[in-house]
Amino acid sequence: xxxxxxxxxxxxxxxxxxxxxxxxxxxxxxxxxxxxxxxxxxxxxxxxxxxxxxxxxxxxxxxxxxxxxxxxxxxxxxxxxxxxxxxxxxxxxxxxxxxxxxxxxxxxxxxxxxxxxxxxxxxxxxxxxxxxxxxxxxxxxxxxxxxxxxxxxxxxxxxxxxxxxxxxxxxxxxxxxxxxxxxxxxxxxxxxxxxxxxxxxxxxxxxxxxxxxxxxxxxxxxxxxxxxxxxxxxxxxxxxxxxxxxxxx
Amino acid sequence: xxxxxxxxxxxxxxxxxxxxxxxxxxxxxxxxxxxxxxxxxxxxxxxxxxxxxxxxxxxxxxxxxxxxxxxxxxxxxxxxxxxxxxxxxxxxxxxxxxxxxxxxxxxxxxxxxxxxxxxxxxxxxxxxxxxxxxxxxxxxxxxxxxxxxxxxxxxxxxxxxxxxxxxxxxxxxxxxxxxxxxxxxxxxxxxxxxxxxxxxxxxxxxxxxxxxxxxxxxxxxxxxxxxxxxxxxxxxxxxxxxxxxx
Ligand SMILES: Nc1ncnc2c1ncn2[C@@H]1O[C@H](COP(=O)(O)OP(=O)(O)OP(=O)(O)O)[C@@H](O)[C@H]1O
Ligand SMILES: [Mg+2]
Numbered sequence: 001x002x003x004x005x006x007x008x009x010x011x012x013x014x015x016x017x018x019x020x021x022x023x024x025x026x027x028x029x030x031x032x033x034x035x036x037x038x039x040x041x042x043x044x045x046x047x048x049x050x051x052x053x054x055x056x057x058x059x060x061x062x063x064x065x066x067x068x069x070x071x072x073x074x075x076x077x078x079x080x081x082x083x084x085x086x087x088x089x090x091x092x093x094x095x096x097x098x099x100x101x102x103x104x105x106x107x108x109x110x111x112x113x114x115x116x117x118x119x120x121x122x123x124x125x126x127x128x129x130x131x132x133x134x135x136x137x138x139x140x141x142x143x144x145x146x147x148x149x150x151x152x153x154x155x156x157x158x159x160x161x162x163x164x165x166x167x168x169x170x171x172x173x174x175x176x177x178x179x180x181x182x183x184x185x186x187x188x189x190x191x192x193x194x195x196x197x198x199x200x201x202x203x204x205x206x207x208x209x210x211x212x213x214x215x216x217x218x219x220x221x222x223x224x225x226x227x228x229x230x231x232x233x234x235x236x237x238x239x240x241x242x243x244x245x246x247x248x249x
Numbered sequence: 250x251x252x253x254x255x256x257x258x259x260x261x262x263x264x265x266x267x268x269x270x271x272x273x274x275x276x277x278x279x280x281x282x283x284x285x286x287x288x289x290x291x292x293x294x295x296x297x298x299x300x301x302x303x304x305x306x307x308x309x310x311x312x313x314x315x316x317x318x319x320x321x322x323x324x325x326x327x328x329x330x331x332x333x334x335x336x337x338x339x340x341x342x343x344x345x346x347x348x349x350x351x352x353x354x355x356x357x358x359x360x361x362x363x364x365x366x367x368x369x370x371x372x373x374x375x376x377x378x379x380x381x382x383x384x385x386x387x388x389x390x391x392x393x394x395x396x397x398x399x400x401x402x403x404x405x406x407x408x409x410x411x412x413x414x415x416x417x418x419x420x421x422x423x424x425x426x427x428x429x430x431x432x433x434x435x436x437x438x439x440x441x442x443x444x445x446x447x448x449x450x451x452x453x454x455x456x457x458x459x460x461x462x463x464x465x466x467x468x469x470x471x472x473x474x475x476x477x478x479x480x481x482x483x484x485x486x487x488x489x490x491x492x493x494x495x
Contacts, residue, residue, distance in 0.1 A: 122337035
């Protein structure tokens with residue numbers, strides 16, 4: 001019982017924190033240099049890993065697609081299948097999971113360390129609101145960077161899928177590209193991008209909240225980081241289901 | 250002025266402060282003495298609203314700090330500077346950016362030359378030269394970190410300064426210059442200071458009034474002379490050990 005109660009209290013705290021972040025996000029001063037710094041940190045931190053996982057995901061999709069569709073003689077549709085899977089689903093979800101592991105955990109550790117070494121108290125004592133100064137730039141940056149990284153993932157994935165589909169599975173490149181064009185629509189892209197935006201906000205809010213409310217020294221920061229990664233991963237899949245359901249359910 | 254009345258605070262079932270009342274008059278220096286773990290830091294954090302009391306109030310210049318939150322509290326903190334016991338320097342910023350931080354946040358359009366001059370000046374007061382400007386906090390010694398945090402607390406010319414053990418870990422000469430720094434701020438700019446100290450010599454040197462904290466209460470409070478003559482047994486024991494050595 002105590003555990004369930006703690007989870008609900010946690011969730012309540014998280015929601016209030018998100019509200020507070022939103023309220024401060026629209027207040028001046030807008031610290032553009034901090035935003036750019038965070039966007040660069042997330043970009044530098046995550047682009048490589050997102051590109052590599054994207055490439056391999058696309059390659060696997062092409063192999064699996066070819067295996068399934070060849071049975072119906074439909075291997076020409078593999079290109080469309082790979083593209084739609086990446087853009088609507090795998091791009092946003094895998095990117096969010098990668099950003100959680102790479103940048104989300106780093107954010108929690110950094111803010112958690114600042115909390116337990118009283119750097120956050122010190123900032124408050126200087127009449128600067130730490131949510132405004134520390135949390136807002138990270139959340140805004142992650143929300144902006146996630147769709148960009150998601151596009152990187154999907155583009156690399158499509159490239160990987162093409163290489164495998166055309167050069168390994170020997171699907172003719174003409175139909176491969178044609179079916180991509182006829183199957184992939186603008187709504188697929190907006191669906192994928194809106195997921196990525198939501199994931200960016202959710203992942204960064206969880207990461208910052210865990211760090212911001214960390215306590216209990218180095219060990220507490222470690223626990224907070226673990227919690228941030230676990231809950232972000234769960235949240236990504238739950239939010240993914242909800243958004244997919246709203247869109248096509 | 251700072252007025253603390255009936256302040257109580259517990260963490261779980263551990264009662265740290267039990268009904269503390271004291272006044273710090275404007276333009277004076279108030280020193281808080283007490284054993285390790287007696288709640289001095291907890292008391293100081295209430296003054297700037299980093300902790301909320303379970304009972305009692307803290308007023309600063311007539312405003313009830315202990316009742317404020319959010320943006321109003323942030324605004325109310327503009328009159329303060331605070332030195333943390335563990336320095337609490339931002340470890341992702343250089344010494345320059347640390348000390349410049351409170352100035353930049355208050356005067357967003359300050360020209361760089363002027364900012365640099367003010368940072369150098371504040372560091373000079375604590376006997377640090379320009380060579381430390383580009384150092385990172387992790388590269389400094391404990392005493393240097395403490396001095397940088399003193400510079401950071403004073404650089405924006407706050408009206409009220411809270412010092413949590415400003416001289417712990419400093420050599421006698423630097424301790425002396427920190428003491429005179431506190432005095433100069435008082436005499437030149439009418440700064441109100443609240444100082445937590447373990448250094449009884451320096452406490453009696455800088456204090457206009459002082460208080461000894463014991464068991465969550467104030468065991469004695471008054472001018473240095475009054476506290477010295479207090480007949481509270483704890484205060485006697487606390488001070489006699491030190492006076493014997495003189
Ligand atoms: N956030 C907190 N949570 C739980 N207990 C706390 C917290 N902060 C302080 N305490 C407890 O309150 C008591 C007083 O702590 P405080 O830091 O005020 O002592 P202090 O007088 O400053 O000691 P020192 O001279 O060693 O710095 C301690 O027993 C400490 O364990
Ligand atoms: Mg203390």
